[in-house]
Amino acid sequence: MSETEPVTNGTERPAETTAGETDERTREAWREYEFAGETKLAVEDLDVYYGDDHALKRVSMDIPEESVTALVGPSGCGKSTFLRCLNRMNDRIGTARIDGSVELDGQEVYQDGVDLVELRKQVGMVFQAPNPFPKSIRDNITYGPRQHGDIDTGLLARLTGRDDSEAADRLVERALRQAALWDEVEDRLDDNAMGLSGGQQQRLCLARCLAVDPEVILMDEPASALDPIATAKIEDLVEELAEEYTVVVVTHNMQQAARISDQTAVFLTGGELVEYDDTGKIFEDPESQRVEDYVSGKFG
Amino acid sequence: MIHVPREEYQTALGDLRADVLALGADVVDQLEAGLTALDTGDEALAREVIDADAAINDRYLALESDCVDLLALQQPVASDLRFVAASFKILTDLERVGDLATNLGEYALSADGESGDVDVDAIGADAVDQLETALAAYESGDPDACRAVAARDDDLDALCQRASEAVVRDLLERETGDDSWAAERVLDDVSRLLLTVRDLERVGDHAVNVAARTLYMLENDSELLY
Numbered sequence: 001m002s003e004t005e006p007v008t009n010g011t012e013r014p015a016e017t018t019a020g021e022t023d024e025r026t027r028e029a030w031r032e033y034e035f036a037g038e039t040k041l042a043v044e045d046l047d048v049y050y051g052d053d054h055a056l057k058r059v060s061m062d063i064p065e066e067s068v069t070a071l072v073g074p075s076g077c078g079k080s081t082f083l084r085c086l087n088r089m090n091d092r093i094g095t096a097r098i099d100g101s102v103e104l105d106g107q108e109v110y111q112d113g114v115d116l117v118e119l120r121k122q123v124g125m126v127f128q129a130p131n132p133f134p135k136s137i138r139d140n141i142t143y144g145p146r147q148h149g150d151i152d153t154g155l156l157a158r159l160t161g162r163d164d165s166e167a168a169d170r171l172v173e174r175a176l177r178q179a180a181l182w183d184e185v186e187d188r189l190d191d192n193a194m195g196l197s198g199g200q201q202q203r204l205c206l207a208r209c210l211a212v213d214p215e216v217i218l219m220d221e222p223a224s225a226l227d228p229i230a231t232a233k234i235e236d237l238v239e240e241l242a243e244e245y246t247v248v249v250v251t252h253n254m255q256q257a258a259r260i261s262d263q264t265a266v267f268l269t270g271g272e273l274v275e276y277d278d279t280g281k282i283f284e285d286p287e288s289q290r291v292e293d294y295v296s297g298k299f300g
Numbered sequence: 301m302i303h304v305p306r307e308e309y310q311t312a313l314g315d316l317r318a319d320v321l322a323l324g325a326d327v328v329d330q331l332e333a334g335l336t337a338l339d340t341g342d343e344a345l346a347r348e349v350i351d352a353d354a355a356i357n358d359r360y361l362a363l364e365s366d367c368v369d370l371l372a373l374q375q376p377v378a379s380d381l382r383f384v385a386a387s388f389k390i391l392t393d394l395e396r397v398g399d400l401a402t403n404l405g406e407y408a409l410s411a412d413g414e415s416g417d418v419d420v421d422a423i424g425a426d427a428v429d430q431l432e433t434a435l436a437a438y439e440s441g442d443p444d445a446c447r448a449v450a451a452r453d454d455d456l457d458a459l460c461q462r463a464s465e466a467v468v469r470d471l472l473e474r475e476t477g478d479d480s481w482a483a484e485r486v487l488d489d490v491s492r493l494l495l496t497v498r499d500l501e502r503v504g505d506h507a508v509n510v511a512a513r514t515l516y517m518l519e520n521d522s523e524l525l526y
Contacts, residue, residue: 254377255375258377283377283378283381284377284378284381284382284520285378285379285382285520286378291378292378292379295377295378296376296377296378296379296380297306297309298306
């Protein structure tokens with residue numbers, strides 16, 4: 001935070017308080033805000049350390065179901081770390097230490113005995129770069145359900161008369177339709193997925209995620225590697241998916257957050273969640289001057 | 301010190317603010333000149349006011365276009381967004397005040413300088429003051445001044461109401477007998493006075509609009525908008 005307030009158009013708030021005091025008031029203001037919808041994920045006092053690096057500091061926020069929550073902030077602010085905490089992807093990082101609580105439907109995610117495979121089925125993830133398996137389009141979709149035992153199309157299954165291929169076909173079509181990819185690939189389901197365009201690959205990854213019937217979909221910069229047309233398709237999908245799923249999206253694209261999300265959480269350097277509110281409020285009248293500066297493109 | 305990387309954008313915001321204020325100052329000048337022409341019957345000044353309106357309109361359109369460019373190209377958010385949105389609306393009010401000043405010029409051309417019991421100067425001074433206060437609030441970012449403009453508008457409205465009643469009362473008291481030419485002149489005077497009062501009352505309304513948009517810009521507060 002600067003000592004001198006920027007002078008642009010005479011609308012800045014007076015700088016009578018320090019950044020710390022202002023942020024504390026801000027935090028109180030937004031924590032009183034009640035989002036529409038039931039809480040799907042409740043995060044309380046979450047701290048994440050990578051070795052000595054305190055990557056996320058006492059983050060608390062409730063993520064409502066059937067809505068889109070955007071996480072924005074500069075690189076290194078901890079938003080991807082936060083996202084990965086929601087389905088314990090950080091467990092895979094040896095130096096990571098996590099304190100605090102994450103509850104999914106009221107059940108603690110960070111407790112002994114949680115089945116991580118089941119957790120990640122419930123809380124699926126789509127990454128920044130499309131990462132389809134070097135397999136057929138069909139196999140990409142059925143891979144997850146097969147791992148979870150939801151469908152079985154293997155040789156043994158056929159020999160024992162448990163051929164689920166029809167169910168698999170239905171599932172492939174459902175997932176691809178949900179990801180708005182079906183019309184483009186229905187005639188080439190056995191082609192290698194690596195032959196798809198980047199945008200198609202990303203929608204395939206989304207379809208792969210949807211195939212296991214998740215409840216929450218985490219997306220880490222899902223459109224940053226895509227052209228504007230492919231980006232628009234992903235954005236449309238995100239909004240459609242929010243009718244049924246809880247979607248949490250990390251994005252660097254502020255306008256994208258404004259377009260697609262219902263609520264926006266702004267993380268700033270140092271792993272702090274500075275403000276979390278209705279997206280309209282964040283982009284029209286944020287409480288925190290630091291958030292105002294960040295979303296307006298004035299960086300401290 | 302906060303690093304402000306979007307230099308062109310910041311410059312455009314600053315320019316817009318300065319241009320809105322410059323237009324506002326010129327519209328106030330127009331209004332004052334219109335009132336002077338009405339008071340003194342200075343025909344040359346009245347024509348100057350009328351002729352200057354085209355330039356005001358051109359500047360208004362250019363600034364409106366600047367706002368659209370800023371929205372489309374720079375995608376302002378938060379207080380910047382409210383600033384551009386408020387300015388966009390304020391420009392319309394200023395342009396309308398310019399039109400009302402032109403009306404005063406036109407009334408001046410046909411008036412004989414006689415306004416009976418109506419103190420047009422006092423009403424005009426009040427209207428001008430309202431607009432100047434609203435513009436000063438926009439310039440300095442003063443929410444209290446915005447609310448003060450809105451509160452004071454009731455006084456101006458009451459002043460205008462009393463003035464209109466005085467004009468009508470004056471009309472009823474005049475005796476023109478069978479002199480149809482005199483009757484027509486009285487009607488002209490009365491209509492012109494009523495229109496003058498109405499236009500000045502509207503200047504006050506536009507000043508309130510400027511204040512209301514400024515309050516929205518400053519505090520995201522819509523209490524003065526209606």
